[in-house]
Amino acid sequence: MLAAVFTLVFVAIRAALVPVMPDQPGFSILIPAILLAGLSGGLFTVSLTIILCLAAMWGLSEAFNLTPTVPGAFIAPALIFVLIGATCGVVGASLRYCVRKLYKTHARLQASIAKEHSTSDELRAMINQVSSGIIRTTTDGVILEANEQFARMISRPMDQIIGHNVIGFTHPDDRALTTQRLSDYVTPGQNDWQFEKRYISPDGRTIHVLLDVRSLRHPDGTAYGFVCIVVDVTTARKTEAALSQSRHDFYSVADTIPVMMWLSDNDNINRFVNRAYFEFAGKPVDQVSTQEWKDLLHPDDYATTVNQFVVGLKSRQAFQLQARYRRHDGKYRWVRSILQPRYDRDGVQKGIIGTAFDVTDAVEAATRIQESEARFRAIADSAPAIIWMVDTDGNTEFGNRRFRSTFGGNPPHHLISAIRGMMAPEDLPAFDQTLEDATREERRFSYLGPVHHAAFGTRWLHTEAAPRYDLQGRLAGFTGVSLDVTESQRAERELKRSNERLEERVSAALAEKAAAEAELVRAHRLEAVGRLTGGVAHDFNNLLTVIMGGLEIIRKTDDPARRQKMAEAALAAARRGERLTGQLLAFSRRQTLRPASIDLNALIREGEPLLHKAVGEGMSLQFKLKRGLAPTLVDAAKFEAALINLLVNARDASPSDAQICVETADYVVHPPAAPMLALNLPASDATPASAIHPSDLPPGRYVRVTVADNGSGMTDDVLKRVFEPFFTTKGVGHGTGLGLSQVYGFTRQSGGSISIQSSPDTGTRMNLFLPWHMFSPCPAEATPDTEAEPRPVPDATTEAAADTAPKRLLMVEDDPGVAEVTATFLRSEGFDVDLARNATEALACLEHNHYEFLLSDILMPGGISGIELARRVETQWPDMHIILSSGFPGEVETLRLSAWTFLPKPYTPAQLRTLLAHKKDQTP
Incomplete structure (x- = not known):
């Protein structure tokens, strides 16, 4: 199509130029057609265009007679046209091919650029994503x-x-x-x-x-x-840090737990074991990790345990093993293992996780329990009594052989109901009440009563039952023993009748025995009183001999010096009699004490020089005083006297180079133990073996003062009589026998006691126990228990000059001798004295006369004591000064809380003068 178009176009142009070029073929005009054909269609189009152009030019030449008549005139231009046209066609076709390739290359380049941009964007997107x-x-x-x-x-x-x-x-x-x-x-x-x-x-x-x-x-x-x-x-x-910490925590916990833990693989190789596993195996980690657990099994447990292990693995469930394993020290221990298969995410078994406990103690305890239970059953079955155990509802939990045989070999399910069924109706209320009280109060109960059984008839059963508790301390039931006491009941009735017959004879014998014992006690008392009165009479006879002889010489002699010497001897004898009376009162715990809160340690330290003098220069005196205070409530002077008495006795019983020690310590007397001791507690533990106090010392806290020596010690006979008055082991003239009696009376009157630890040739320890009395180390305030010291008394002449008016004093005294001597002295001191023999006469005198002072004895005839008289005088004549006197110092205890002054007998004129002078100073 392209060849025809191009041929027609350019042939038409040549036809149009025929007038211009009538005699030339004009093939050159067709060259562009060849070139365009090459550019448009390629070589094939060029070849077709050349052919068409030759044919068209031939026809055109024929039509317009363009070719000259010269032979070859058309062929030559035609050949030249073919050669030039072919060349131009090849050039155009080549150019066409290059253009097309260039276009395709451009298209591909554009596509590549677009793809590059797309790829770059995608790559950027991918990189960003x-x-x-x-x-x-x-x-x-x-x-x-x-x-x-x-x-x-x-x-x-x-x-x-x-x-x-x-x-x-x-x-x-x-x-x-x-x-x-x-x-x-x-x-x-x-x-x-x-x-x-x-x-x-x-x-x-x-x-x-x-x-x-x-x-x-x-x-x-x-x-x-x-x-x-x-x-x-x-x-x-x-995550790694947390995992590492978690792993560390896990290892720490695993190593802390006293339980063996391990993790093994399918080859039964341990991949992890904790410290308890190491300690059991006793091997390093590298050896434990590859150790076969079977090697540690006891030979007797090997087959059974391995078989259980294989069965447990096949079950794919947790299972337990218990066997004996050899510990690192070679000893076999019972170990209970709990094993759990472990799996990966796909459910494939990867090994075992295991824990193990050393249950040797538990196994041995269980064995002992089984043995104990077997022994208990054997003992219970061999016992001739019915032994049983019930829960809180009365259901039977245990019965021995006698129990089973009693109920025909088939013990009842509910024992209490069975027992109630065998009791008489009148006995049921008492039995039910006893059981109810014991269950409610969770205590032991005892019941004695008859029961009736078809097999053995009526029998008396004595039942003793005790509560039984579970591990949480809750009541779990009762354990009881029932004894057939039918024969003993019969014997008891027989014995009761026999006792009734013997009662009269026994009563008579007891009365006779009581009379004999009373006579023996009275004889012992008379003997003791005889020894006491004999000693008192002996000492007082000596004193009266001196007094009577001295007074007789004074009465008969005119020599002033001799009279003065005899008067002083008689006065000294009287004072020795006063001290003897004080010692007797101390022994009888009737002496006058002035207790005060003191620290015995401080008191002993202050008196060390005096105590060293009492012991002497040749002996060693040591002090071992407790740390801190040793507080007590005693009369300090009486305590010092008692301590000196003990030191003198220790000195006299020791060699010249002996050592004497004074100790103080705390001492506690515990209350006596309960009558029923705890189970498995030996009776000897109820009272400490180290107790050194007397058995009659009340429980409480005490200060113990001990005087110890290494002298000759005492025999048992001496220890029994050492506190008796006038008993002494010293030679004649070397002791009165009242020293330890006085110490004994002082300690007992002070609320304590004394004990002696001594044996021959081992020395002696005298222990004084004085009640602990804590006090505040503040300046003491005046209390009713303390008695103020009298103020210094001015000289009599000064007093007379200051107050010339005589003071009136009423003296109430039933002893004429005491009244005469005291009245004579008081009148010589300037007092106007009236005498009354009893309280009745004194009240009559008080009704008619005014007195500033009342001096009265406490014990008087007439039914009114000196204390009752003082109360009446204090009520009616509150300004009167009252002085009470007695030769029985125990009366001072009743005067502690009063404002009255007590003057103990015997008293001297000087003591009475000082007391009255002090009262004068207080007179307004």
């Missing part, structure tokens, strides 16, 4: 490109990343490492590497990253940059 950061940097670390994940990773916008050096984002501790790595991997041959570092976010958060770096190099191998894949491993590192 990956979970890792990707950056491209220079060899100095300046970031040229980065994806969005990297920006999110370090919490910075892209404009603060591109063009900035990675060193600025790096943790300060990792910057030197980063710089070193950048310089190391620029060198040829180092293309890929990994390392871990930390980045810092703007908010100070640390990001752990793993860098996978690839070097970018020119063809000559020179590095011009790096491409890095940045993986955030912060969570992984935290």
Whole structure:
């Protein structure tokens, strides 16, 4: 089609030029047609166009007679046309081919460019979507490109990343490492590497990253940059740290638990064992981890245990084993193992997790319990009594052989109901009440009564039952023993009748025995009183001999010096009699005491010089006083006298170079133990063996004062009589025998007691126990128990000058001798004295006269004592000064809380003068 079109067009142009060119073929006009055919259709189109052009030109020549008549005139131009046209056609076809190829190449180039753009966008999208950061940097670390994940990773916008050096984002501790790595991997041959570092976010958060770096190099191998894949491993590192800590905690807990723990694989090789496992095996870790547990099995347990292990594994469930295993010391121990198969996520068994407990003690205890139970059953079955156990509802839990045989070999399910069924109706209320009270109060109960059984008739049963408790301390039931006491009841009735017959004879015998004992006691008392009165009479006879002889000489002699000497001897004898009376009163615990709160340690330290003098120069006196205070409530003077008495006795019983020691210590007397001792507690533990106090010392806290010597000691006979008055082991004239009696009376009157530890040739320890009395170390205030010291008395002449008016005094005294002597002395002192023999006469005198002073005896005839008289006088005449006197000092105890003054007999004129002078000072 292209060839025909091009041929027609250019042939038409030649036809149009015929007038211009009438005699030429004009093939040159057709050359563009050949060229266009080559450009449009290629060589085939060129060949067809040449043929068509030749045919068209031949016809045109014929039609217009364009070819001259010369032969060959058409052929020559035609050949030239063919040659030129072919050349132009080839050129046009070649040009056409080049243009088409160029077009296709352009199209492919455009497609490549479009695909490149698409691929670049996709690659950018993919890079931005990956979970890792990707950056491209220079060899100095300046970031040229980065994806969005990297920006999110370090919490910075892209404009603060591109063009900035990675060193600025790096943790300060990792910057030197980063710089070193950048310089190391620029060198040829180092293309890929990994390392871990930390980045810092703007908010100070640390990001752990793993860098996978690839070097970018020119063809000559020179590095011009790096491409890095940045993986955030912060969570992984935290997880690893937490996992490491968790593993450490697990190992710590596993090693702390006193239970063997292990984890093994399918080959039964231990992959983990704890410290308890190590300690049991006694081997290092590397040996334990590859050890076969079967090697430790006891030979007798090997087959059974291995078989149970195989069966347990096949069950794919947790199972237990108990066998004997050899410990590292060679001893076999009972071990209970709990094993659990472990599986992976796919359910494939990976091994075993196991724990093991050393249950040797429990197994041995269970064995002992079984043996104990067997012994208990054997004992219970051999006992001739009915032994039973019931719960709180009365259900039978145990019965011995006698119990089973009693109920026909088939013990009742509910024992209480069975027993009630065998009792008479009238006995049921008492039995039910006893059982109810015992259950409610959880206590033992006892019941004696008859029961009736078809097999053995009516029998008397004595039942004793005790409560039984569970491990939580709750009442679990009762354990009881029932005895057939029918024969004993019959014997008891017979015995009762026999007792009734013997009662009269026994009563008579007891009365006779009581009379004999009373006579014996009275004889002992008379003997003791005889010894006491004999000693008192002996000493007082000596004193009266001196007094009577001295008075007789005074009456008969006119020599003033002799009279003075005899008067002094008589007065000294009277004072010895006063001291003897005081010692007797101390023994009888009737002496006058002035107790005060004192520290015995301080008192002993203050009196050390006096105590050393009492012992003497040749002996060694030591003091071992307790630390701190030794507080008590005693009369300090009487205590010092008692201590000196003990030291003198220790001195006299010891050799010349002896050692005497004074000790103080705390001592506690515990209350007596309960009548019923605890189970399995020996009776000897109820009273401490170290107790040294007397048995009659009340429980409480005491201060113990001990005087110890290494002298000759005492025999048992001496120890029995050592506190008796006038008993002494010293020679004649070397002791009165009242020293220890006085100490004994003082300690008992002070609320304590005394004990002696002594045996021949071992020395003696005298122990005084005085009640502990804590006090505050503050200045003591006046109390009713303390008696103020009388103030100094002015000289009699001064007193007379100050007050010339005589003071009136009413003296009430039933003893004429005492009244006469005292009245004579008082009148010589300037008092106006009236005498009354009893309280009735005194009240009559008081009704008619005024008196400033009342001096009265306490014990008087007439039914009114001196204390009752003082009460009446204090009520009616409150301004009168009252002085009470008695030769029985025990009366002073009733005067402690009163304001009256007590004057003990015997008293001297000087004591009475001082007391009255003190009362005068108090007279308004």
